[in-house]
Amino acid sequence: MSKLKLVLGIVAIAFVTLTVVSCKDAKNDKNNSTDHHSEMNADEDHSKMNHDNSDGHHDGDKKEMTMGGNGNSQAVLNDYFNLKDALVSDDNAKAKALGATLAKTLRSLDISSNYSESQKDDLKDIIEDAVEHAEHISESDIAHQREHFKILSKDMTDMVAITGTDKKLYEQFCPMYDGGTAWLSMSEDIKNPYYGSKMLTCGKVQKEIN
Amino acid sequence: MKAVKIIAIVLLVAFVGIQFMPVERNQSDGVPKTDFMLVNDVPSDIKNKLQVSCYDCHSNNTQYPWYNKVQPVAWFLEGHIKEGKAELNFNEWDSLSSRRKASKLRSIIKQIESGEMPMDSYTLIHKEAAFSEEEIQQVIKYMENLKDSL
Numbered sequence: 001m002s003k004l005k006l007v008l009g010i011v012a013i014a015f016v017t018l019t020v021v022s023c024k025d026a027k028n029d030k031n032n033s034t035d036h037h038s039e040m041n042a043d044e045d046h047s048k049m050n051h052d053n054s055d056g057h058h059d060g061d062k063k064e065m066t067m068g069g070n071g072n073s074q075a076v077l078n079d080y081f082n083l084k085d086a087l088v089s090d091d092n093a094k095a096k097a098l099g100a101t102l103a104k105t106l107r108s109l110d111i112s113s114n115y116s117e118s119q120k121d122d123l124k125d126i127i128e129d130a131v132e133h134a135e136h137i138s139e140s141d142i143a144h145q146r147e148h149f150k151i152l153s154k155d156m157t158d159m160v161a162i163t164g165t166d167k168k169l170y171e172q173f174c175p176m177y178d179g180g181t182a183w184l185s186m187s188e189d190i191k192n193p194y195y196g197s198k199m200l201t202c203g204k205v206q207k208e209i210n
Numbered sequence: 211m212k213a214v215k216i217i218a219i220v221l222l223v224a225f226v227g228i229q230f231m232p233v234e235r236n237q238s239d240g241v242p243k244t245d246f247m248l249v250n251d252v253p254s255d256i257k258n259k260l261q262v263s264c265y266d267c268h269s270n271n272t273q274y275p276w277y278n279k280v281q282p283v284a285w286f287l288e289g290h291i292k293e294g295k296a297e298l299n300f301n302e303w304d305s306l307s308s309r310r311k312a313s314k315l316r317s318i319i320k321q322i323e324s325g326e327m328p329m330d331s332y333t334l335i336h337k338e339a340a341f342s343e344e345e346i347q348q349v350i351k352y353m354e355n356l357k358d359s360l
Contacts, residue, residue: 125307125309125310126309128310129307129309129310129313132313133313147316147320151313151316155309
């Protein structure tokens with residue numbers, strides 16, 4: 001008899017626990033937060049607010065939008081060049097961080113003015129593609145980062161062909177990496193982002209832009 | 211001894227309990243017109259391979275063997291399917307621009323070439339999903355050609 005009670009008790013506890021757990025899950029989905037599930041729910045209301053702020057995701061995006069000045073193609077190029085330099089110096093962690101920055105800048109790129117409809121479509125397409133590569137770069141090892149940087153470089157070259165730039169750029173080319181691969185640089189000197197220190201000066205200037 | 215019994219009972223109850231928790235099943239009726247197989251002329255052996263090895267996580271339809279309906283396996287699977295579809299959904303292939311298709315094809319080739327896809331945790335239970343050396347070459351060649359024809 002006491003055994004039955006014990007079993008019933010356990011079933012009840014398990015049921016309550018599961019109900020709570022499943023409710024928690026549903027709530028988390030609504031909050032749309034990925035990393036801080038348990039803390040979010042355990043926290044008090046006011047600390048929850050702080051938590052949301054420190055998370056920085058949404059707020060950061062908003063800031064970019066309202067600042068506006070950041071939404072131009074030069075900002076994208078600057079982030080791209082920083083990323084390139086991180087790859088040149090074989091810095092995986094830095095490239096990860098800069099990939100995330102670039103993805104954010106790309107998303108805030110303003111394409112609403114001065115372009116024809118077909119240019120807008122192309123730019124939208126380029127941005128969508130580039131964002132995906134930048135995001136992958138933000139979470140990959142360095143070999144993968146370089147694979148994605150290759151296609152990202154193509155996207156950037158196509159973007160510049162539409163947006164133009166007031167800076168002088170060099171399209172450089174390394175015949176050895178993945179059957180021949182290009183990238184953009186502000187400097188005429190070759191510093192290869194695909195090999196880094198292994199083959200720093202492999203490549204040549206293929207084209208000058210501006 | 212009693213403690214062991216209690217723990218065993220709790221675990222059992224929890225195991226039974228989680229079976230009742232809702233899971234999203236990745237299933238839909240019909241194949242959209244944008245499907246990879248419908249818009250491309252895919253040879254039947256490659257078609258078959260992609261269906262068996264990729265479509266469980268990279269399309270809107272997962273074949274669920276019984277053990278994939280058992281928790282916590284189903285949760286584990288659900289997460290992978292979500293992630294897989296976000297990355298690449300063969301059912302929506304033709305909604306991508308040429309640029310995006312080329313990007314995806316490059317990634318498909320790299321992933322298969324390096325053996326990262328299909329995932330080890332998947333081929334462990336789905337033996338038939340694993341690629342032989344020959345199949346790798348065959349699929350990569352097809353994807354390369356497709357990329358060049360874009």
